[in-house]
Amino acid sequence: MKKRGRGIATIMFGFGYGEGFPDHSIAAIEIKEQGPILVKTAAADVGQGVLTVLTQIAAEVLRVAPDRIVLSAGDTALTKNAGSTSATRQTYFTGSAVQKAAEGVLALLYHYGSLALHCNHPELVVKDGRVYRYDRPDHFMSYQELARLAHEKGELLQAEASFFPRTDAPDPETGQGERVYVAYTFMTQIAEVEVDTATGLVEVLRFDTALDLGKALNPQAVEGQIEGGTVMGMGMALMEEQVIKAGITLNPDLTGYLIPTALDCPPFYSRLVENKDAAGPFGAKGIGEPVTIGATPALANAIYAAIGIRFFELPITPDKIIKALRQEQGTNG
Protein backbone atom coordinates (compact mmCIF):
# COMPACT_ATOMS: atom_id res chain seq x y z
CA MET A 1 0.00 0.00 0.00
CA LYS A 2 1.14 3.52 -0.64
CA LYS A 3 0.72 5.94 2.23
CA ARG A 4 1.14 9.66 2.11
CA GLY A 5 2.34 12.03 4.79
CA ARG A 6 3.51 15.55 5.35
CA GLY A 7 6.17 16.74 7.74
CA ILE A 8 7.36 20.13 8.83
CA ALA A 9 10.59 21.45 10.30
CA THR A 10 11.57 24.92 11.42
CA ILE A 11 15.10 25.95 12.20
CA MET A 12 17.06 28.95 13.41
CA PHE A 13 20.68 29.09 12.35
CA GLY A 14 23.45 31.33 13.70
CA PHE A 15 26.09 31.73 10.99
CA GLY A 16 29.71 32.78 10.78
CA TYR A 17 32.26 31.22 13.16
CA GLY A 18 30.68 33.14 16.03
CA GLU A 19 31.42 32.55 19.71
CA GLY A 20 34.19 35.13 19.84
CA PHE A 21 36.39 33.67 17.08
CA PRO A 22 38.22 36.37 15.06
CA ASP A 23 36.08 35.87 11.97
CA HIS A 24 36.67 38.40 9.19
CA SER A 25 37.17 38.97 5.49
CA ILE A 26 39.40 41.41 3.59
CA ALA A 27 38.67 42.56 0.04
CA ALA A 28 40.11 45.18 -2.28
CA ILE A 29 38.86 46.81 -5.45
CA GLU A 30 41.06 48.51 -7.98
CA ILE A 31 40.26 50.59 -11.04
CA LYS A 32 43.11 50.62 -13.52
CA GLU A 33 43.84 52.86 -16.48
CA GLN A 34 42.56 50.13 -18.75
CA GLY A 35 40.29 47.17 -18.57
CA PRO A 36 37.57 46.13 -16.18
CA ILE A 37 37.25 46.92 -12.49
CA LEU A 38 39.16 44.36 -10.46
CA VAL A 39 37.75 42.89 -7.26
CA LYS A 40 40.36 41.03 -5.23
CA THR A 41 39.08 38.42 -2.85
CA ALA A 42 40.18 35.03 -1.62
CA ALA A 43 36.58 33.83 -1.23
CA ALA A 44 36.17 30.38 -2.79
CA ASP A 45 33.12 29.58 -4.87
CA VAL A 46 32.21 25.92 -4.66
CA GLY A 47 28.96 26.16 -6.56
CA GLN A 48 27.02 28.33 -4.13
CA GLY A 49 27.50 31.44 -6.27
CA VAL A 50 29.43 33.79 -3.99
CA LEU A 51 31.49 35.18 -6.86
CA THR A 52 28.33 36.10 -8.76
CA VAL A 53 26.96 37.86 -5.72
CA LEU A 54 30.24 39.71 -5.06
CA THR A 55 30.23 40.90 -8.67
CA GLN A 56 26.68 42.17 -8.23
CA ILE A 57 27.54 43.98 -4.99
CA ALA A 58 30.59 45.72 -6.51
CA ALA A 59 28.62 46.67 -9.63
CA GLU A 60 25.73 48.01 -7.59
CA VAL A 61 27.89 50.21 -5.37
CA LEU A 62 30.10 51.41 -8.23
CA ARG A 63 27.08 52.01 -10.46
CA VAL A 64 28.26 49.98 -13.43
CA ALA A 65 26.95 46.92 -15.26
CA PRO A 66 28.16 43.61 -13.76
CA ASP A 67 30.12 42.84 -16.94
CA ARG A 68 32.48 45.74 -16.06
CA ILE A 69 33.70 43.77 -13.05
CA VAL A 70 36.24 40.96 -12.96
CA LEU A 71 37.30 39.01 -9.92
CA SER A 72 40.69 37.73 -9.05
CA ALA A 73 39.38 34.96 -6.89
CA GLY A 74 41.65 32.86 -4.78
CA ASP A 75 44.87 34.29 -6.19
CA THR A 76 47.05 34.30 -3.10
CA ALA A 77 49.54 36.72 -4.68
CA LEU A 78 46.82 39.36 -4.96
CA THR A 79 44.38 38.66 -2.16
CA LYS A 80 44.22 38.63 1.61
CA ASN A 81 42.30 36.41 3.99
CA ALA A 82 38.62 36.01 3.24
CA GLY A 83 38.13 33.17 5.69
CA SER A 84 36.77 29.81 4.71
CA THR A 85 33.83 28.97 2.51
CA SER A 86 32.06 27.34 5.43
CA ALA A 87 29.85 28.36 8.33
CA THR A 88 27.40 29.96 5.86
CA ARG A 89 29.56 33.07 5.98
CA GLN A 90 30.91 34.19 2.56
CA THR A 91 28.00 36.31 1.32
CA TYR A 92 27.72 37.98 4.68
CA PHE A 93 31.43 38.47 5.45
CA THR A 94 33.08 38.85 2.05
CA GLY A 95 29.95 40.49 0.67
CA SER A 96 30.26 43.11 3.39
CA ALA A 97 34.00 43.55 2.80
CA VAL A 98 33.43 44.00 -0.94
CA GLN A 99 30.61 46.45 -0.29
CA LYS A 100 32.87 48.50 1.99
CA ALA A 101 35.78 48.39 -0.48
CA ALA A 102 33.44 49.48 -3.26
CA GLU A 103 32.22 52.36 -1.12
CA GLY A 104 35.87 53.32 -0.61
CA VAL A 105 36.46 53.34 -4.37
CA LEU A 106 33.24 55.27 -4.94
CA ALA A 107 34.47 57.93 -2.51
CA LEU A 108 37.78 58.10 -4.43
CA LEU A 109 35.88 58.55 -7.70
CA TYR A 110 34.18 61.55 -6.14
CA HIS A 111 37.52 62.78 -4.78
CA TYR A 112 39.49 62.61 -8.04
CA GLY A 113 36.40 63.62 -10.02
CA SER A 114 36.00 66.87 -8.09
CA LEU A 115 39.72 67.61 -8.52
CA ALA A 116 39.63 66.94 -12.26
CA LEU A 117 36.38 68.75 -12.94
CA HIS A 118 37.01 71.62 -10.52
CA CYS A 119 33.82 71.35 -8.52
CA ASN A 120 32.49 70.14 -5.21
CA HIS A 121 31.43 66.53 -4.98
CA PRO A 122 27.66 67.21 -4.62
CA GLU A 123 27.81 68.71 -8.09
CA LEU A 124 29.09 65.44 -9.54
CA VAL A 125 27.32 62.55 -11.17
CA VAL A 126 29.15 59.22 -10.86
CA LYS A 127 27.44 56.61 -12.96
CA ASP A 128 27.94 53.98 -15.70
CA GLY A 129 31.70 54.34 -15.61
CA ARG A 130 31.64 58.11 -16.04
CA VAL A 131 32.06 61.13 -13.80
CA TYR A 132 30.67 64.51 -14.83
CA ARG A 133 29.06 67.67 -13.51
CA TYR A 134 25.26 67.69 -13.40
CA ASP A 135 25.13 70.67 -15.73
CA ARG A 136 27.73 69.32 -18.18
CA PRO A 137 26.98 65.64 -18.94
CA ASP A 138 28.98 65.74 -22.18
CA HIS A 139 32.10 66.82 -20.41
CA PHE A 140 32.83 63.58 -18.60
CA MET A 141 35.81 61.60 -17.42
CA SER A 142 35.80 57.83 -17.36
CA TYR A 143 36.67 55.90 -14.21
CA GLN A 144 39.80 54.78 -16.03
CA GLU A 145 40.87 58.35 -16.75
CA LEU A 146 40.51 59.14 -13.08
CA ALA A 147 42.75 56.15 -12.36
CA ARG A 148 45.39 57.75 -14.60
CA LEU A 149 45.01 60.99 -12.68
CA ALA A 150 45.56 59.13 -9.42
CA HIS A 151 48.64 57.40 -10.86
CA GLU A 152 50.07 60.75 -11.92
CA LYS A 153 49.90 61.73 -8.28
CA GLY A 154 51.61 58.50 -7.34
CA GLU A 155 48.37 57.11 -5.91
CA LEU A 156 46.11 54.18 -6.73
CA LEU A 157 42.41 54.22 -7.45
CA GLN A 158 42.01 51.36 -5.05
CA ALA A 159 40.39 50.69 -1.71
CA GLU A 160 40.78 47.80 0.66
CA ALA A 161 38.26 47.04 3.36
CA SER A 162 37.67 44.44 5.98
CA PHE A 163 34.58 43.25 7.74
CA PHE A 164 35.31 42.15 11.27
CA PRO A 165 32.19 42.02 13.43
CA ARG A 166 32.45 41.23 17.11
CA THR A 167 30.91 38.13 18.62
CA ASP A 168 31.05 36.89 22.20
CA ALA A 169 31.95 33.53 23.61
CA PRO A 170 28.91 32.05 25.30
CA ASP A 171 28.98 31.57 29.05
CA PRO A 172 30.28 28.03 29.64
CA GLU A 173 27.69 27.44 32.34
CA THR A 174 24.58 28.77 30.69
CA GLY A 175 25.46 28.78 27.00
CA GLN A 176 24.19 32.33 26.89
CA GLY A 177 25.97 35.33 25.43
CA GLU A 178 25.16 38.82 24.33
CA ARG A 179 26.08 38.26 20.67
CA VAL A 180 27.09 34.66 20.09
CA TYR A 181 26.58 34.89 16.33
CA VAL A 182 26.47 37.87 13.98
CA ALA A 183 22.93 37.07 12.87
CA TYR A 184 20.42 34.25 12.46
CA THR A 185 18.66 32.80 9.45
CA PHE A 186 15.21 31.26 9.86
CA MET A 187 13.59 28.60 7.74
CA THR A 188 10.55 26.37 7.63
CA GLN A 189 10.22 23.43 5.26
CA ILE A 190 7.39 21.06 4.51
CA ALA A 191 8.05 17.72 2.87
CA GLU A 192 5.40 15.53 1.33
CA VAL A 193 6.17 11.85 0.85
CA GLU A 194 4.62 8.61 -0.27
CA VAL A 195 5.81 5.48 1.50
CA ASP A 196 5.35 2.14 -0.22
CA THR A 197 4.63 -0.28 2.63
CA ALA A 198 5.45 -3.28 0.44
CA THR A 199 8.93 -2.14 -0.59
CA GLY A 200 9.79 0.44 2.06
CA LEU A 201 10.61 2.97 -0.64
CA VAL A 202 10.03 6.62 0.17
CA GLU A 203 9.13 8.86 -2.71
CA VAL A 204 9.50 12.56 -2.01
CA LEU A 205 6.63 14.29 -3.78
CA ARG A 206 7.39 17.93 -3.10
CA PHE A 207 9.25 20.35 -0.88
CA ASP A 208 7.95 23.74 0.19
CA THR A 209 10.36 26.19 1.76
CA ALA A 210 9.99 29.57 3.40
CA LEU A 211 13.35 31.16 4.08
CA ASP A 212 13.96 34.38 5.98
CA LEU A 213 17.23 35.49 4.45
CA GLY A 214 17.09 39.24 5.00
CA LYS A 215 17.48 40.10 1.36
CA ALA A 216 17.86 37.87 -1.70
CA LEU A 217 20.80 39.33 -3.61
CA ASN A 218 20.25 36.86 -6.43
CA PRO A 219 16.86 35.15 -6.06
CA GLN A 220 17.57 32.50 -8.72
CA ALA A 221 20.82 31.52 -7.01
CA VAL A 222 19.05 31.45 -3.65
CA GLU A 223 16.48 29.02 -5.04
CA GLY A 224 19.32 26.95 -6.47
CA GLN A 225 20.96 26.78 -3.08
CA ILE A 226 17.70 25.89 -1.35
CA GLU A 227 17.10 23.09 -3.85
CA GLY A 228 20.65 21.73 -3.74
CA GLY A 229 20.87 21.98 0.04
CA THR A 230 17.53 20.29 0.50
CA VAL A 231 18.61 17.45 -1.75
CA MET A 232 21.70 16.94 0.41
CA GLY A 233 19.43 16.82 3.45
CA MET A 234 17.20 14.39 1.58
CA GLY A 235 20.21 12.20 0.87
CA MET A 236 21.11 12.25 4.54
CA ALA A 237 17.54 11.36 5.52
CA LEU A 238 16.94 8.57 3.03
CA MET A 239 20.08 7.05 1.56
CA GLU A 240 23.52 8.49 2.34
CA GLU A 241 25.40 6.26 4.73
CA GLN A 242 29.11 5.87 5.16
CA VAL A 243 29.79 2.33 6.33
CA ILE A 244 32.96 2.12 8.42
CA LYS A 245 34.45 -1.07 9.77
CA ALA A 246 37.68 -1.15 11.76
CA GLY A 247 38.49 2.33 10.57
CA ILE A 248 37.98 1.53 6.91
CA THR A 249 35.20 2.95 4.76
CA LEU A 250 33.54 0.02 3.02
CA ASN A 251 31.62 2.08 0.48
CA PRO A 252 33.98 4.78 -0.81
CA ASP A 253 32.18 5.17 -4.12
CA LEU A 254 28.90 6.29 -5.60
CA THR A 255 27.64 2.76 -6.14
CA GLY A 256 27.89 1.94 -2.45
CA TYR A 257 27.26 5.43 -1.12
CA LEU A 258 24.12 6.63 -2.83
CA ILE A 259 23.33 10.27 -3.42
CA PRO A 260 20.06 11.51 -4.92
CA THR A 261 19.74 11.47 -8.70
CA ALA A 262 17.32 13.36 -10.93
CA LEU A 263 14.87 10.48 -10.42
CA ASP A 264 14.81 10.91 -6.65
CA CYS A 265 14.23 14.65 -6.45
CA PRO A 266 10.90 16.39 -6.15
CA PRO A 267 9.73 19.72 -7.44
CA PHE A 268 10.48 22.66 -5.14
CA TYR A 269 8.38 25.63 -4.18
CA SER A 270 10.29 28.33 -2.39
CA ARG A 271 9.26 31.58 -0.81
CA LEU A 272 11.94 34.10 0.07
CA VAL A 273 11.13 36.25 3.08
CA GLU A 274 13.08 39.50 2.96
CA ASN A 275 12.94 40.55 6.56
CA LYS A 276 16.02 42.75 6.93
CA ASP A 277 17.24 42.36 10.47
CA ALA A 278 20.99 42.03 10.05
CA ALA A 279 24.00 44.09 9.01
CA GLY A 280 24.94 42.03 5.96
CA PRO A 281 25.36 43.46 2.47
CA PHE A 282 22.06 45.13 1.54
CA GLY A 283 20.52 43.24 4.45
CA ALA A 284 21.41 39.74 3.20
CA LYS A 285 22.04 36.83 5.54
CA GLY A 286 23.74 33.48 4.97
CA ILE A 287 21.69 30.49 3.80
CA GLY A 288 24.14 27.68 2.87
CA GLU A 289 23.84 25.38 5.84
CA PRO A 290 20.32 26.19 7.03
CA VAL A 291 18.92 24.96 3.74
CA THR A 292 20.63 21.59 4.16
CA ILE A 293 19.48 21.01 7.71
CA GLY A 294 15.68 21.28 7.69
CA ALA A 295 15.05 18.57 5.10
CA THR A 296 16.03 15.66 7.32
CA PRO A 297 13.65 16.34 10.24
CA ALA A 298 10.90 17.39 7.80
CA LEU A 299 11.23 14.04 6.02
CA ALA A 300 11.39 12.05 9.26
CA ASN A 301 8.18 13.78 10.32
CA ALA A 302 6.56 13.14 6.94
CA ILE A 303 7.39 9.44 7.17
CA TYR A 304 5.91 9.39 10.67
CA ALA A 305 2.77 11.07 9.36
CA ALA A 306 2.53 8.45 6.60
CA ILE A 307 3.11 5.23 8.54
CA GLY A 308 3.04 6.23 12.20
CA ILE A 309 6.58 5.12 12.98
CA ARG A 310 9.38 7.24 14.41
CA PHE A 311 12.93 6.56 13.30
CA PHE A 312 15.86 7.60 15.43
CA GLU A 313 18.67 6.56 13.14
CA LEU A 314 19.60 7.89 9.71
CA PRO A 315 19.32 7.19 6.87
CA ILE A 316 15.76 5.88 6.92
CA THR A 317 16.33 3.20 4.29
CA PRO A 318 13.70 0.82 2.84
CA ASP A 319 15.01 -2.13 4.86
CA LYS A 320 14.60 -0.19 8.11
CA ILE A 321 11.09 0.82 7.13
CA ILE A 322 10.09 -2.76 6.26
CA LYS A 323 11.60 -4.08 9.46
CA ALA A 324 9.78 -1.48 11.53
CA LEU A 325 6.49 -2.14 9.76
CA ARG A 326 6.85 -5.89 10.39
CA GLN A 327 7.66 -5.33 14.06
CA GLU A 328 4.65 -3.12 14.38
CA GLN A 329 2.44 -5.75 12.77
CA GLY A 330 3.91 -8.35 15.12
CA THR A 331 3.13 -6.34 18.23
CA ASN A 332 -0.31 -5.38 17.01
CA GLY A 333 -1.34 -8.76 15.74
Next chain:
Amino acid sequence: MQIRLTVNGEERVVETTATTRLLDLLRTDLKLTGTKEGCGKGECGACTVLLNGQLVASCLLLAPQADRAEIITIEGIGSAEGLDPIQESYLEAGAVQCGFCTPGMILASKKLLEENPRPTVEEIRRGLSGNLCRCTGYHKIIAAVRLSAQKMADKGEGKDE
Protein backbone atom coordinates in the same frame (compact mmCIF):
# COMPACT_ATOMS: atom_id res chain seq x y z
CA MET B 1 50.19 3.18 -31.20
CA GLN B 2 48.40 5.61 -33.37
CA ILE B 3 44.66 6.16 -33.59
CA ARG B 4 42.59 8.27 -35.89
CA LEU B 5 39.34 9.84 -34.76
CA THR B 6 37.07 12.78 -35.43
CA VAL B 7 36.65 15.09 -32.48
CA ASN B 8 34.05 17.82 -32.77
CA GLY B 9 34.16 17.56 -36.53
CA GLU B 10 37.93 17.74 -36.78
CA GLU B 11 40.00 14.75 -37.87
CA ARG B 12 42.75 13.98 -35.34
CA VAL B 13 45.62 11.52 -35.40
CA VAL B 14 46.91 10.84 -31.92
CA GLU B 15 49.81 8.85 -30.58
CA THR B 16 48.49 6.89 -27.60
CA THR B 17 48.86 3.66 -25.66
CA ALA B 18 46.64 0.64 -25.24
CA THR B 19 45.89 1.54 -21.63
CA THR B 20 45.13 5.24 -22.02
CA ARG B 21 41.56 6.12 -21.14
CA LEU B 22 39.55 8.06 -23.70
CA LEU B 23 39.02 10.66 -20.95
CA ASP B 24 42.77 11.24 -20.66
CA LEU B 25 43.23 11.32 -24.40
CA LEU B 26 40.67 14.10 -24.55
CA ARG B 27 41.82 16.07 -21.55
CA THR B 28 45.58 15.58 -21.62
CA ASP B 29 46.50 14.90 -25.24
CA LEU B 30 43.87 17.02 -26.98
CA LYS B 31 43.61 19.58 -24.15
CA LEU B 32 39.82 19.42 -24.23
CA THR B 33 39.37 19.95 -20.52
CA GLY B 34 35.64 20.64 -20.71
CA THR B 35 35.08 16.93 -20.14
CA LYS B 36 35.39 16.31 -16.38
CA GLU B 37 36.50 13.41 -14.26
CA GLY B 38 34.26 12.88 -11.25
CA CYS B 39 34.55 9.30 -10.09
CA GLY B 40 36.69 7.64 -12.74
CA LYS B 41 34.55 4.50 -12.60
CA GLY B 42 31.36 5.02 -14.51
CA GLU B 43 29.18 6.23 -11.66
CA CYS B 44 28.75 9.98 -12.04
CA GLY B 45 28.47 10.97 -15.70
CA ALA B 46 30.83 13.96 -15.44
CA CYS B 47 33.00 12.48 -18.20
CA THR B 48 30.11 11.94 -20.63
CA VAL B 49 30.82 12.40 -24.33
CA LEU B 50 29.02 11.31 -27.47
CA LEU B 51 30.72 8.48 -29.37
CA ASN B 52 29.12 7.78 -32.73
CA GLY B 53 26.01 9.43 -31.36
CA GLN B 54 25.87 7.32 -28.20
CA LEU B 55 26.34 8.66 -24.68
CA VAL B 56 29.42 7.07 -23.17
CA ALA B 57 31.43 7.46 -19.98
CA SER B 58 34.85 8.37 -21.35
CA CYS B 59 36.50 7.17 -18.14
CA LEU B 60 35.40 3.63 -18.95
CA LEU B 61 36.64 3.51 -22.53
CA LEU B 62 40.16 2.99 -23.69
CA ALA B 63 41.46 5.38 -26.29
CA PRO B 64 41.98 2.66 -28.92
CA GLN B 65 38.27 1.83 -28.64
CA ALA B 66 37.64 5.26 -30.12
CA ASP B 67 39.75 4.52 -33.21
CA ARG B 68 37.82 5.71 -36.28
CA ALA B 69 35.01 6.97 -34.06
CA GLU B 70 33.29 10.28 -34.13
CA ILE B 71 33.38 12.06 -30.79
CA ILE B 72 31.49 15.10 -29.64
CA THR B 73 32.63 16.77 -26.43
CA ILE B 74 31.19 19.85 -24.74
CA GLU B 75 33.64 21.96 -26.79
CA GLY B 76 31.74 20.80 -29.88
CA ILE B 77 28.45 22.21 -28.63
CA GLY B 78 27.90 25.85 -29.51
CA SER B 79 30.62 28.47 -29.17
CA ALA B 80 31.32 31.45 -26.94
CA GLU B 81 29.69 33.74 -29.49
CA GLY B 82 26.82 31.45 -30.43
CA LEU B 83 25.62 29.26 -27.60
CA ASP B 84 23.60 26.17 -28.35
CA PRO B 85 19.94 26.54 -27.26
CA ILE B 86 20.58 23.96 -24.56
CA GLN B 87 23.49 26.00 -23.15
CA GLU B 88 21.41 29.16 -23.35
CA SER B 89 18.61 27.43 -21.46
CA TYR B 90 20.95 26.19 -18.75
CA LEU B 91 22.11 29.76 -18.20
CA GLU B 92 18.62 31.22 -18.20
CA ALA B 93 17.17 28.59 -15.90
CA GLY B 94 20.03 28.95 -13.40
CA ALA B 95 20.93 25.29 -13.88
CA VAL B 96 24.69 25.80 -13.48
CA GLN B 97 26.15 26.17 -10.01
CA CYS B 98 29.74 24.89 -9.72
CA GLY B 99 29.47 23.69 -13.31
CA PHE B 100 31.33 20.42 -12.81
CA CYS B 101 28.40 18.25 -13.88
CA THR B 102 27.31 20.66 -16.59
CA PRO B 103 29.27 19.38 -19.62
CA GLY B 104 27.98 15.85 -19.07
CA MET B 105 24.47 17.11 -18.28
CA ILE B 106 24.37 19.14 -21.48
CA LEU B 107 25.48 16.19 -23.61
CA ALA B 108 22.91 13.96 -21.91
CA SER B 109 20.26 16.65 -22.51
CA LYS B 110 21.26 16.87 -26.16
CA LYS B 111 20.96 13.14 -26.65
CA LEU B 112 17.64 13.07 -24.83
CA LEU B 113 16.18 15.88 -26.93
CA GLU B 114 17.43 14.33 -30.15
CA GLU B 115 15.53 11.15 -29.38
CA ASN B 116 12.57 12.82 -27.77
CA PRO B 117 12.08 16.47 -28.70
CA ARG B 118 9.14 16.92 -26.30
CA PRO B 119 9.97 14.93 -23.20
CA THR B 120 7.77 14.86 -20.11
CA VAL B 121 9.31 15.75 -16.75
CA GLU B 122 9.49 12.03 -15.92
CA GLU B 123 11.30 11.34 -19.19
CA ILE B 124 13.75 14.15 -18.48
CA ARG B 125 14.44 12.76 -15.01
CA ARG B 126 15.12 9.34 -16.52
CA GLY B 127 17.24 10.79 -19.31
CA LEU B 128 19.48 12.62 -16.84
CA SER B 129 19.56 9.97 -14.15
CA GLY B 130 23.05 8.81 -15.13
CA ASN B 131 24.48 12.24 -14.40
CA LEU B 132 24.96 13.23 -10.79
CA CYS B 133 24.84 16.81 -9.59
CA ARG B 134 25.77 17.77 -6.06
CA CYS B 135 24.99 21.49 -6.19
CA THR B 136 21.54 21.92 -7.68
CA GLY B 137 18.49 19.90 -6.70
CA TYR B 138 18.08 18.97 -10.42
CA HIS B 139 14.94 21.13 -10.40
CA LYS B 140 16.52 23.91 -12.47
CA ILE B 141 18.33 21.43 -14.70
CA ILE B 142 15.00 19.84 -15.55
CA ALA B 143 13.57 23.33 -16.14
CA ALA B 144 16.51 24.02 -18.47
CA VAL B 145 15.81 20.92 -20.54
CA ARG B 146 12.14 21.87 -20.83
CA LEU B 147 13.16 25.35 -21.90
CA SER B 148 15.56 23.88 -24.47
CA ALA B 149 12.78 21.74 -25.90
CA GLN B 150 10.61 24.83 -26.17
CA LYS B 151 13.36 26.85 -27.84
CA MET B 152 14.18 24.11 -30.30
CA ALA B 153 10.50 23.66 -31.15
CA ASP B 154 10.10 27.41 -31.69
CA LYS B 155 13.13 27.42 -33.98
CA GLY B 156 11.83 24.43 -35.89
CA GLU B 157 8.50 26.15 -36.42
CA GLY B 158 10.33 29.26 -37.59
CA LYS B 159 12.04 27.18 -40.27
CA ASP B 160 8.80 25.75 -41.57
CA GLU B 161 7.28 29.13 -42.20
